[in-house]
């Protein structure tokens with residue numbers, strides 16, 4: 001990962017799209033719990049913006065002394081702009097739209113990035129949220145460009161998109177994280193009516209469902225395929241404790257990915273898988289009482305394994321969506337678990353003290369334990385999914401109130 005020095009003050013890089021074209025949201029109606037967390041986030045990220053020099057480098061983490069900034073091609077570059085869009089959505093304040101627009105603009109070049117599956121994370125969190133909230137036509141074109149680039153990585157022999165080009169020993173690695181990038185493809189088909197993007201997403205999800213999971217519904221991190229025959233060569237890990245362990249963030253990506261696959265296709269197989277993964281996570285004997293997982297469900301506990309707040313934030317966000325697709329008793333169980341996770345993340349054990357933590361929101365995430373990288377630190381994607389989960393919780397409560405349903 002290339003890191004960059006930070007400078008003095010953030011400047012908007014591009015003019016705003018005209019407000020006449022925009023669909024500014026009314027500020028989201030928020031519960032007191034969500035409102036307080038959004039106010040906290042707004043305060044932290046105001047501090048962050050005041051300390052950033054340019055809008056084409058992206059805050060990723062904080063070492064305790066220094067903020068780590070990355071370029072657009074870093075897999076995490078879309079999360080900071082995405083979090084700024086969520087603040088715009090939550091507050092309706094133009095200052096967040098201005099900041100989100102500027103940081104989103106710096107990622108335009110990623111629409112031509114054919115060297116990684118991560119183009120989905122980079123573009124859908126930034127331009128995807130921007131387009132959802134503003135209907136800016138330029139954003140739509142950039143998202144299609146990104147979907148086309150991502151689709152070039154699909155191999156019909158394997159039935160999957162290739163994740164990485166970087167490891168010689170893996171000719172065709174597919175990591176569970178890759179599920180997340182399918183949302184860009186599903187969007188592209190929904191938006192254009194061209195089924196080819198969706199067909200790729202469905203093929204990838206079906207192949208992943210067949211090959212990535214163990215009988216207990218936990219998943220491998222990496223499945224390496226023979227690109228000529230599609231045969232599975234190896235099942236291994238990259239960021240987990242062992243090839244046969246359950247890396248916590250991998251389980252979170254699986255839950256989130258199969259949940260939106262069900263949203264977009266209504267296929268019962270995806271819903272069943274999402275539920276099995278949710279039940280694996282929530283029923284795991286090593287899930288701590290505060291429901292914030294250790295970095296790997298099978299990590300040795302002694303003396304004290306680090307947690308992964310990012311995994312918890314991703315799981316909470318996914319569970320708030322999954323609630324909408326399952327019977328009442330399961331919905332209640334998932335909503336309660338997600339709410340408990342959010343309450344833990346919002347407590348002083350995980351949420352930064354105002355102005356601390358390099359102005360990131362959450363503490364105690366783990367990037368790659370086996371590489372000794374980003375252990376027990378803030379991470380931009382923990383913040384992004386925390387904000388997303390807060391908004392999903394609010395939207396869900398509002399929908400139930402509006403529909404006159406008893407809140408589950």
Ligand code: GLY
Pocket residue numbers: 075177239249367
């Ligand atoms: N997608 C990389 C990670 O979750 O660390």
